[in-house]
Amino acid sequence: xxxxxxxxxxxxxxxxxxxxxxxxxxxxxxxxxxxxxxxxxxxxxxxxxxxxxxxxxxxxxxxxxxxxxxxxxxxxxxxxxxxxxxxxxxxxxxxxxxxxxxxxxxxxxxxxxxxxxxxxxxxxxxxxxxxxxxxxxxxxxxxxxxxxxxxxxxxxxxxxxxxxxxxxxxxxxxxxxxxxxxxxxxxxxxxxxxxxxxxxxxxxxxxxxxxxxxxxxxxxxxxxxxxxxxxxxxxxxxxxxxxxxxxxxxxxxxxxxxx
Amino acid sequence: xxxxxxxxxxxxxxxxxxxxxxxxxxxxxxxxxxxxxxxxxxxxxxxxxxxxxxxxxxxxxxxxxxxxxxxxxxxxxxxxxxxxxxxxxxxxxxxxxxxxxxxxxxxxxxxxxxxxxxxxxxxxxxxxxxxxxxxxxxxxxxxxxxxxxxxxxxxxxxxxxxxxxxxxxxxxxxxxxxxxxxxxxxxxxxxxxxxxxxxxxxxxxxxxxxxxxxxxxxxxxxxxxxxxxxxxxxxxxxxxxxxxxxxxxxxxxxxxxxxxxxxxxxxxxxxxxxxxxxxxxxxxxxxxxxxxxxxxxxxxxxxxxxxxxxxxxxxxxxxxxxxxxxxxxxxxxxxxxxxxxxxxxxxxxxxxxxxxxxxxxxxxxxxxxxxxxxxxx
Numbered sequence: 001x002x003x004x005x006x007x008x009x010x011x012x013x014x015x016x017x018x019x020x021x022x023x024x025x026x027x028x029x030x031x032x033x034x035x036x037x038x039x040x041x042x043x044x045x046x047x048x049x050x051x052x053x054x055x056x057x058x059x060x061x062x063x064x065x066x067x068x069x070x071x072x073x074x075x076x077x078x079x080x081x082x083x084x085x086x087x088x089x090x091x092x093x094x095x096x097x098x099x100x101x102x103x104x105x106x107x108x109x110x111x112x113x114x115x116x117x118x119x120x121x122x123x124x125x126x127x128x129x130x131x132x133x134x135x136x137x138x139x140x141x142x143x144x145x146x147x148x149x150x151x152x153x154x155x156x157x158x159x160x161x162x163x164x165x166x167x168x169x170x171x172x173x174x175x176x177x178x179x180x181x182x183x184x185x186x187x188x189x190x191x192x193x194x195x196x197x198x199x200x201x202x203x204x205x206x207x208x209x210x211x212x213x214x215x216x217x218x219x220x221x222x223x224x225x226x227x228x229x230x231x232x233x234x235x236x237x238x239x240x241x242x243x244x245x246x247x248x249x250x251x252x253x254x255x256x257x258x259x
Numbered sequence: 260x261x262x263x264x265x266x267x268x269x270x271x272x273x274x275x276x277x278x279x280x281x282x283x284x285x286x287x288x289x290x291x292x293x294x295x296x297x298x299x300x301x302x303x304x305x306x307x308x309x310x311x312x313x314x315x316x317x318x319x320x321x322x323x324x325x326x327x328x329x330x331x332x333x334x335x336x337x338x339x340x341x342x343x344x345x346x347x348x349x350x351x352x353x354x355x356x357x358x359x360x361x362x363x364x365x366x367x368x369x370x371x372x373x374x375x376x377x378x379x380x381x382x383x384x385x386x387x388x389x390x391x392x393x394x395x396x397x398x399x400x401x402x403x404x405x406x407x408x409x410x411x412x413x414x415x416x417x418x419x420x421x422x423x424x425x426x427x428x429x430x431x432x433x434x435x436x437x438x439x440x441x442x443x444x445x446x447x448x449x450x451x452x453x454x455x456x457x458x459x460x461x462x463x464x465x466x467x468x469x470x471x472x473x474x475x476x477x478x479x480x481x482x483x484x485x486x487x488x489x490x491x492x493x494x495x496x497x498x499x500x501x502x503x504x505x506x507x508x509x510x511x512x513x514x515x516x517x518x519x520x521x522x523x524x525x526x527x528x529x530x531x532x533x534x535x536x537x538x539x540x541x542x543x544x545x546x547x548x549x550x551x552x553x554x555x556x557x558x559x560x561x562x563x564x565x566x567x568x569x570x571x572x573x574x575x576x577x578x579x580x581x582x583x584x585x586x587x588x589x590x591x592x593x594x595x596x597x598x599x600x601x602x603x604x605x606x607x608x609x610x611x612x613x614x615x616x617x618x619x620x621x622x623x624x625x626x627x628x629x630x631x632x633x634x635x636x
Contacts, residue, residue, distance in 0.1 A: 072266050073273075187277045190308035190321035193270045234530060 001055035002150050004046040005112040006079065007102055008039035010063045010070040011123040019227030026225055033069050038118025040185040042178050045148055046116050047078025053150050056080055062101045063090045075196035076188035083109060087206040094218040099132030104209035106137060114155065115175045119144065130177035140170050143177045271327040275334035278307055283338035290341055291609045294463035296420050300342055305375020309346060314353055318369035325565040329506035329557055336510025340613040341464035343507050348416040351500045352379025355425045356443065359484035359492055364443060368423055380421035382412035382470060383493050391429030391436040397472060399428035399440055405479045408472040414620060418468035419453040422446050427489045439489030442481045450475035461612030498571050499564055501578045504617055505557040508581045509550050511614045512588040516546040518606055519592035542591045549584045553577060572634040575627035585614045
């Protein structure tokens with residue numbers, strides 16, 4: 001009966017982010033929050049494993065003050081308790097800082113059999129958190145997991161690699177990052193949504209984690225984020241014959257290395 | 260004063276939107292073509308607690324409140340107003356039992372309705388000028404062991420699929436609507452005959468038919484509320500339903516304006532997307548504004564219902580507002596999409612028919628302006 005902890009990130013919903021046409025900067029002033037897409041898969045997989053094998057699921061998140069908005073959403077998806085670390089450092093945190101905070105929080109919480117993460121976050125998609133967490137906690141790491149099961153104290157996973165699949169087993173505590181194809185996250189029922197308010201949540205103060213100030217200094221510093229807008233070239237071929245127009249189009253595509 | 264939905268209400272709205280994307284978006288066009296009752300979707304709605312949203316936890320309901328309910332109806336309507344209409348007609352039947360039923364009636368019917376095992380229907384309309392009047396009026400006659408129903412109800416939604424109907428019959432043909440009385444009638448009661456399904460303009464998939472009652476014998480326990488209380492029950496139930504129908508209209512309007520805005524950004528004329536043209540911007544802005552104002556109005560009415568306060572005037576105002584503007588929203592968004600918008604390959608014609616169905620078929624007998632005007636003096 002596995003004791004699982006799912007780490008998730010509260011991100012902005014990219015569908016609500018607009019690109020300002022004048023300088024391609026991002027306008028997220030009206031963007032709502034959401035649990036990062038891959039992390040929903042991680043929560044769902046933990047919930048499914050526990051529904052099948054027994055055990056327990058908790059959740060853990062590190063973010064800015066807005067992370068508190070995520071608690072009921074997370075709890076409506078299966079976890080019995082959610083722990084959260086809210087700190088301004090999360091605003092510019094890279095994978096190094098995120099893993100430092102999560103690892104410190106996990107050490108404080110005690111041992112879990114499985115620590116699950118999404119393969120990458122919806123906003124930065126660094127794909128580093130699980131690996132860094134495993135290194136900091138001294139645990140094995142299984143990444144790119146598309147299938148997961150538990151038999152006794154053995155975890156069986158199928159990893160999707162570039163040109164093959166790898167079946168692996170691990171005994172003992174392990175950090176796992178899952179791909180989106182591993183499952184289809186549930187749509188919480190109304191009673192699950194309303195029941196989330198009755199489940200416990202607990203704040204972990206960052207000051208209580210014993211982290212040195214440099215552990216909260218990002219190694220990778222984001223200087224700017226700009227949107228990408230496809231520009232039309234508005235080229236119109238006006239030759240009298242269709243064959244000539246096609247020839248010109250073909251030459252144009254070839255000059256850009258497209259054919 | 261706070262205009263923001265609570266976290267739970269937002270999450271319920273999000274769940275409804277996710278549900279609609281997964282279950283309704285793939286079938287909406289086919290449903291509009293075939294008009295077949297979407298049994299699998301209704302089962303999925305029940306599984307997600309959408310059919311017992313307003314009912315108390317003691318009977319298996321989610322007890323989510325009326326503000327959450329209109330959030331759900333709006334989000335379902337963005338993808339299929341027909342399915343939203345099925346939910347709304349079921350819910351209003353359950354609402355009537357919850358509000359006017361005896362303890363035994365609640366125990367008998369509500370758990371099944373919350374679970375989705377029994378779908379509800381609300382049979383109020385008749386072919387005469389008002390219920391209880393005319394040759395086809397449904398008449399209830401007192402009998403030794405209860406009542407006997409004879410006559411016909413018209414335009415009953417969920418007809419043929421519902422397992423239980425809230426049926427309004429006059430106890431005195433001479434008194435007409437004044438003697439209107441509500442009954443709970445099981446669909447399999449002897450003498451209940453569902454007529455041929457009516458081909459409707461919109462909301463296809465939510466079945467509409469007349470129901471004939473031929474010597475339908477009901478026990479005393481079938482009486483809902485008191486004798487002659489039918490007008491009061493139907494008036495309040497329809498007023499509550501009208502707020503949810505306003506959410507249905509807003510959901511359709513929102514879907515239309517979002518589709519038209521996306522189209523306007525892609526459609527290039529004179530070297531630019533048509534979205535940059537002022538005429539197009541005006542059309543889109545007006546529809547978006549109407550949707551926003553209507554949403555605020557209906558949420559206000561929903562909150563009054565949830566808090567047990569008088570809501571009828573606010574409900575009438577939002578109904579009056581949307582009856583005038585609902586169809587205009589669709590005309591304007593069609594205008595944005597031009598000839599393509601008129602084409603059945605685009606969703607706007609379906610949305611247009613659905614908004615007409617919402618505004619026409621669900622209209623109560625009284626016109627809402629009467630109530631509003633009376634409240635001003």
